[in-house]
Amino acid sequence: MQDLTQWTAREAAAAIRDGLVTATDLVEASLDRIAAREGDIRAWAQIDPGLVLDAAARADRARAEGRPLGPLHGVPVGLKDVIDTADYPTEHGSPAHRGHRPETDAAAAAALRAAGAIILGKTVTCELATHIPGSTRNPADPGRTPGGSSSGSAAAVADRHVPLALGTQTLGSVIRPAAFCGVYGFKPSFGAIPRPGVLEQSGSLDTVGVFARSIEDLALIGDVLIGYDPRDGATRPRSRSTLMATVEADWTLPPTFALVRSDRWSDLAPEQREAIDELVGELGARVTEIAFDFAFEEGIAAAKLIREVEFARAFGSLADRTPDLIHPELRAVVERGRAASAVAYLDAKETRERLERLARAIFLDHGTILTPAALGPAPVGLASTGDPHFCSLWTFLGTPAVSLPLFEADGLPMAVQLVGARDDDARLLRTARLLVRSLAAAE
Structure with a gap:
């Protein structure tokens, strides 16, 4: 069988x-x-x-x-x-x-x-x-x-x-x-x-x-x-x-993409950068590079502050009751969340609203954002889970995202990430399927 x-x-x-x-x-x-x-x-x-x-x-x-x-x-x-x-x-x-x-x-x-x-x-x-x-x-x-x-x-x-x-x-x-x-x-x-x-x-x-x-x-x-x-x-x-x-519906027009590099493009592993550049070259005029780098530093900082404040609210009492059962780094997150001001928290929420408006304009003009899913292949060792840099902004903005395992380097997987407009999940998955099928047909 x-x-x-x-x-x-x-x-x-x-x-x-x-x-x-x-x-x-x-x-x-x-x-x-x-x-x-x-x-x-x-x-x-x-x-x-x-x-x-x-x-x-x-x-x-x-x-x-x-x-x-x-x-x-x-x-x-x-x-x-x-x-x-x-x-x-x-x-x-x-x-x-x-x-x-x-x-x-x-x-x-x-x-x-x-x-x-x-x-x-x-x-x-x-x-x-x-x-x-x-x-x-x-x-x-x-x-x-x-x-x-x-x-x-x-x-x-x-x-x-x-x-x-x-x-x-x-x-x-x-x-x-x-x-x-x-x-x-x-x-x-x-x-x-x-x-x-x-x-x-x-x-x-x-x-x-x-x-x-x-x-x-x-x-x-x-x-x-x-x-x-x-x-x-x-x-x-x-x-x-x-x-x-929606994913299986016919789509006569080829999708278009906005390439977003982020403020840490130089931190990409060379093989990840080369794979993205090669993909962009294959897509040709369907890809437009846009300047959205500033949003990463600002948006990720705001996301981390919101997460720390809400983490402290969710787990502060647990950390107080059972400190020996909570990892020291997580107890430190609780303390940072408790120390953050209400003004800073509300400012972070306002940052999200402002960046959401800018992102909506990108999706209206270009359809789908194309960006790496990670800095490169999985890092060696088990002490860290890797850097979420290329994911955090899109989570902060509430947009749908999909990781496509299109690349490989020395037997290790690498991926591109597609990001769509909020609540337009079906179109994002349809775009992802079309991209994967078109690349497979071109091989």
């Missing part, structure tokens, strides 16, 4: 619907892969084979009985261990939360189950979804970081443990790990995916994102997750998500 772990989620779901394989087949293939590879990759914080095999058996009975099947019926999915699940502990990568057992699923977990997905387990996260590394290794080179803080989710998809996994991004925790591990990563617009039951680090920035091995899979799971939840004030009433329909 074909190696089922090589299938995309869309292929797997179709095969189950058509009776070519069972959900049990898929889950067993995932568990076998994890058994063979987890000792090297360390992507999983919680996994219970008996639990997921029971879920797969229920999925198979549902199909046999002719019940309606959801778009992800029988497909195994990993969840970053900051997303509540009623059947697994949710420990947030923190000794202070060891053994924490939520009573209910997070909104995102519930949406996945309603769509028929099988939650295979909880993936490793950095401590409290920050920059303090967990145990996960990069499948491309176990001596290099997988990125963070959604380390386990990116590695699990890259190493074919699951076709899909959820992460979160407050600065760069989806786009950067996707780039380092060589998978597709999608951070939707702020407020697109409801966050009840997701660890709150910074309510003004936290965004649920996804990892996959195809753009179509990003659209497939995005349609399941995106929606309105009155418990999350960042969401809003919206019509049913139609990412997949």
Whole structure:
């Protein structure tokens, strides 16, 4: 039989619907892969084979009985261990939360189950979804970081443990790990995916994102997750998500791009810079370089201040109660957040509004921003998760972003990042698919 772990989620779901394989087949293939590879990759914080095999058996009975099947019926999915699940502990990568057992699923977990997905387990996260590394290794080179803080989710998809996994991004925790591990990563617009039951680090920035091995899979799971939840004030009433329909629609006009280099272009690894320059050369007149460098320094500084203030609010009492269980660097973040003035915090919010207006003008004129997803390949060593510089501004502005694993240097993945206008997620994914397909056709 074909190696089922090589299938995309869309292929797997179709095969189950058509009776070519069972959900049990898929889950067993995932568990076998994890058994063979987890000792090297360390992507999983919680996994219970008996639990997921029971879920797969229920999925198979549902199909046999002719019940309606959801778009992800029988497909195994990993969840970053900051997303509540009623059947697994949710420990947030923190000794202070060891053994924490939520009573209910997070909104995102519930949406996945309603769509028929099988939650295979909880993936490793950095401590409290920050920059303090967990145990996960990069499948491309176990001596290099997988990125963070959604380390386990990116590695699990890259190493074919699951076709899909959820992460979160407050600065760069989806786009950067996707780039380092060589998978597709999608951070939707702020407020697109409801966050009840997701660890709150910074309510003004936290965004649920996804990892996959195809753009179509990003659209497939995005349609399941995106929606309105009155418990999350960042969401809003919206019509049913139609990412997949938009992604696959014909588009007669080729997309255009604005190249944004940032104020740290000289810090790019030479191979990353060369890859971007080569891509820009291939796209030719469809790319216009624009001056937006000033926004990085100003915007990232404001984003970090907002994050520190809101981090202090979220975790200050925890740090006070259990200081020995919180990493010293995170206790320092709490203290910086507490020391920041209300004026500085409000100024940072005002900076976001001003930069959002400037960004909207760019999207109106050029459609999509093209920029690196990271400074280069994954750095050597496991003490750092890498620099989120090229991700943080777009998270701050609430815009959707997608990491495309188009490049490679000495066997190590590198990626380009596409950024779209806020709430225009479908167009961004369609542009990404067109770009990937056009480059593949030109080879």
